[in-house]
Amino acid sequence: MARTKVLAAGPALIRAATAVTEEYQRIGSDLGLTMQQARLLFILHRRPTNMLGLGSALRLTKSTMTGVIARMETAGLVVRVPDESDRRNFVVTPTDHGVQVAEEFERRLRTEVRRMLQVLEPAERDTLGALLTAVIAGHED
Known part of the structure; x- marks a missing residue:
């Protein structure tokens, strides 16, 4: 597959984030979820919280x-x-159906992201992972 013109880091990050977001939205929509619901279910599947x-x-x-x-x-x-530690609050937990939807969402998203990354060699994927980890860490500081 031929590679396109190399973009500057900022525009490349924006376009990559947009591509992943489009897949996130498409898969969520296929499963009957809004973007917020998909994100929430993904978080809850990992750890129920208040x-x-x-x-x-x-x-x-x-x-x-x-x-x-x-x-x-x-x-x-x-x-x-009701939250055992604070009765004014509620703990939200996925149902069995919610867990199934979350797992399907995650499986399909992983498949799409893997497909997107197939154009890179394994060492390039490792480098991209390290660079994006640094960007995320800088953003979260």
């Missing part, structure tokens, strides 16, 4: 988070139970 933590992780207001969770409950993807 709504306060979820809102912070997703940078959503409490009222927005409540609406997203309510729609996901109605769809049978998650359940809310």
Whole structure:
């Protein structure tokens, strides 16, 4: 496969992020999830947590988070139970159906990302991983 013109780092990162986001949205849509729901289910599948933590992780207001969770409950993807350590809050956990959807989402996203990275040699993928890790770490500081 022929390689295209080399982009500067900024535009290349933006285009790569856009390509991955498009796949994220497409796969989520195929599974009946909005972008927020897909992201939330992905997080919850790894570790159920309270709504306060979820809102912070997703940078959503409490009222927005409540609406997203309510729609996901109605769809049978998650359940809310009172938080044992703080009865004013709720812990959100995926249902069995939610776990299945999350696993399918993750499987399909991994497949698409692998497909995207096939144009690179293994050493190039390792280098890209190291460089993106540095970018992420710099952003999170």
